[in-house]
Amino acid sequence: MPPPSTASTPSMPPLMSPLALVGRTDSPTISSCTQSKSTKSTLGTPLSESQRGIAVAAYQQMDNSKKWRLASGRYVEDVMHNVLLTQPYEHPCQYCVLDVDDANWIDIFTLEERNEIRQLTPAIEYPPMPADMINFIINIPDTKDLATIYNHLEKTPLDFNTQKHLLWLKHTFQNAIDLIDQKYLPITNQQEEDIYTLVWKFIGDAFTTNGSNLTAKQQQLSSVFKAANNKKRKIAMNEPIERQKYALIPDMTIYHGSQAYAVLEAAKTQDDTKQLVETYKKCPELMVDIFNQVLQTHPTEQRNIKIYGCVLSKVTCCSLMLSNPFGYVKLVSHGKQLMHAEIQDAFKLDMAALLEHIWGFKLAIEAVVDAMTQSKYNNSPFKQK
Helix, strand or coil: CCCCCCCCCCCCCCCCCCCCCCCCCCCCCCCCCCCCECCCCCCCCECCHHHHHHHHHHHHCCCHHHCCECCCCCEHHHHHHHHHCCCCECCHHHHCEECCCEHHHHHCCCHHHHHHHHHHCCCCCCCCCCHHHHHHHHCCCCCCCHHHHHHHHHCCCCCCCCCHHHHHHHHHHHHHHHHHHCCCCCCCCCCHHHHHHHCCHHHHHHCCCCCCCCEEEECCCCHHHHHHHHCCCCCCCCCCCCCCCCCCCCCEEEEECCEEEEEEEEECCCCCHHHHHHHHHHHHHHHHHHHHHHHHHCHHHCCCCEEEEEEEECCEEEEEEEEEEECCEEEEEEEEEEECCCCCCCHHHHHHHHHHHHHHHHHHHHHHHHHHHHHHHHCCCCCCC
16 A cells, blocks of 8 residues: 655644534534534643554554545544644544534635545434334324323333333324423423433433343443543653543443443533534543443454444433444444424424334434444354354
């Protein structure tokens, strides 16, 4: 494979803060999960020289023959490495994480290169919802009269032992009706923790149905994030031991056993700095730590590992996926934005679309876990012949 192109390339300004909309009067509104967002402002966490050194060393160890070469002749990893040398703030490119929807890259990759990367970024595709769940939703009355819908659900008998997935649908619809009836929705000045517990609790509940092998835990620093954080430190010699960096703690983590496979972040606000940071910085950094842990356990599955994430902002839900289809680059994919119903108009349709999405999110995570488990069996010396 030829060496990286030395032809004239676009200027490479340092990546600025991962925060965007504060202090700018020309900033775009965040309105969808796929629209490019500017992440440049005077806010951000300064990148320490020790952190830069760790990240640069990782890039320097990359084998050119295994890097992702674009049609322009440039290697994606080399472009990101060059930016890292001077960037003043922490950014996911420290971990070779690339989100082409991050507007920082507009001045760094050419339009043709960005289009190539975007076309090769895997789309988020969830498994379909089972037929009995679809039929259950279809049978709910098509009306904006929430009392009619609630009473229909109340009169629908379900078996506790065999139909917990349908009970999940029933209870989630009824809870949403209660929130609207009690004027909790639309969201106004509610606390973030309350929103997560009352509005989005059904996501965690989805992982307790029908003997799922996954569990959802709230605000817990797992061994995955502790290990990833501690691995970057060194004991004292020429310099005193570094203080352990404050680890990011996800609002909810999805586990299989002790191994994390997905993260969720929630906020009471929308279209603001917090949503931007959680979508473009915090979630990708959490997800890449999980990716590296899974890869360590399943080294033959590098191209098959998919780590899922979800950003819940007020009543909107945006899905994320991190994968490594080419070279060393972990690509961030964005899914469509969905909304939790806030009013009675189109209530059934809004909730149906959201619940289908969340159930697919669960099935997608289970599919990754199953693939990793199968890989372990296939590569075991104790496998039956």
